[in-house]
Amino acid sequence: MIKKRTFILVAIVFLLLGYFTASQHTQKKAQSSPIQFYNSQLEPTDNIILTSSGNIYSLSAKNASQITKNTNLIEPITIGNNFAGVYKQTNYSSLIEYDSSGKEIKTLFDGNAQKIDNMLWITDPAIDPTQTQIAFVSDQNRLITGLPDNALFLLNLSSGKTSTIALPDHYSGGIAHPVWDMADPTVLLYDYYQYTPNTLEPYSTIMEYDTNTNNSFPLTSSSQNVFQSSLSPDGKHIMYLQRNSNGLDVSLYLADFSNNGITNPVKLASGDYAYPEFSYTLGYIYYLSADANDGYNLFKSKVVKNKLTDVTPLTTGSNLQGNSSYEINEIQP
């Protein structure tokens, strides 16, 4: 028999317990925890340079080392044995070079003009295969032409001089994410943001800049709305992201790349992907991705029959910035 008194007692105790638990419960916010590297999962051919919490890290299957400390950097690149990253502050950003021990060497591009009206942004540095010049985007032309959007520039590492190589239309949205073809130093791809003429919908196309002819031409159409391309080490394949019509996520595409442009595209997956990159080991790719409302982590995946398989996290802690690219270099045998 169930005792009435005991039952009432249980009811009251747990009713109150539920009420007070709710009143005491504090919200568990999704917070980033210290980054953890699972670098042993990297392909042995690959060295990855990335930034987390403003510091540059170098990862290989054997090692994970922190290069800089308290530097507040994003978008790292390697220059020979040295490193560089974008130092982004309120109102401006600069590109700063560090040696292999993390000591600051010099400022390659200074966006801090002291006066806010003259301050500049530098974004998306990408070093060419010959290691002699860096492609980047910046709004520095606004001081001369009034053009507010990011244009595409080259920084000559010997002379330190910059030159404009592609200009967007006024108020188009601008240029982003230059990518070199490591197999052909005359080919530079970039994203060009615009609006459709009639409905004023934003879109982006992948453009190709030919350093021989100094001409740019589109590789994709406005209806494709694609961005953040990456070329395979042999220059024969391309990955890129396509914005889905739901406005919520993107699709990851793999295609052939040649003088005929982009052909045979296949969709690998849809989700919250950013900055896909090829491994130097055939069949593997890397990308940034996030779970639900968490921040971003780096993943490796195998591509089998046009699908992502063996998805492996290389970092945990959700403290990579989705809008900060990383660089992959080949480890020489």
Added chain:
Amino acid sequence: MPHKEKKKVPLIIRLAVYLIAAVIFFIFGYSFYILTRVQQFVTSSTSPKIAVTPSVNLSSLPNQTNLLLLGSDNDQKFSGNPLTQTMMVVHFDYAKKEIDMFSIPRDLWVRMPSLTSYGKIDQAAEYNGIPSAISVVEQTFGIPIDHYAWVGLYGFIKSIDAVGGVNIDAVHPVLDNAYPTDINSSNPYGIKRLDIQAGMQHMNGEQALEYVRSRHEDLIGDFGRTQRQRQLLLTLKQTLLQSKSSLLDVPAIFDSMKGQIKTDINPLIAMQLATFYITNKGSITQKQYTLTPGEYSQVGNSTDGQSIVIGDATSSSMLVGKIFGSKAAHITYHSLTNEKGIQP
């Protein structure tokens, strides 16, 4: 006579009954706390209803709910009623299983609540607060507003932070050389430069606010901002559905937003809207509309020199009719025809 022995319930059954009862009463207690907090939140954040004489007689339609979402970005700067720079009607059609989001340009030139003067629609709330904003939407478009929700700067930031931020694809780079720095600042006119790169990224409340609030250096100005606001709303909804936050987090989420949001949506209505969405998730059609320039409106000037958006009576009324029905289309056509105070 032999004593009739009471049949003893096995111990395991008794324990099971106590355990189930304990769980049920714990949930009751917890739910009661949540409901009281939510009810308290709604009560404390609802604006007092102030009668504003509408020029049209509208009644809610069966199987439909119109929710007016309002956002202000100067609520912390100045005293008095803030402008409502964001105005969006979310139309729930339960029978057709449709959710339509109808964005109204902040600079749309309309007749003000006073019924004697004309102005930008975002200025309506200056007359008498939220009731005035509701009244102007109703009289301009013939849309009966069943419920409203208003959020200011801090409420917006706290709402995003409360769910742990959002993963969102910035569909265009956002460069802004004059973004207001009025958050946690004593200077309401301060500015900073803003650079948001395109692509998928994680944004906290402040970053998300920058993304949806910026409108300088953008070819389509306020329309670009409206597109980004709609995108963020969809992302936020998606985030909530996929969130790791549980019912346990609800009181804290409401606590964090207390005083930052004003709404007349009570828990039952919220439950009704959420149930409609969750139970029909796969079959609901969601559409987004705005009075884009060229197609439904044009940019012009008022006689007093303000840059304004002038609605095209024909195309706008057809769009409104498509979403809200023929009565709304009829009222929209008349309200946008022969508007006064516009430079020829």
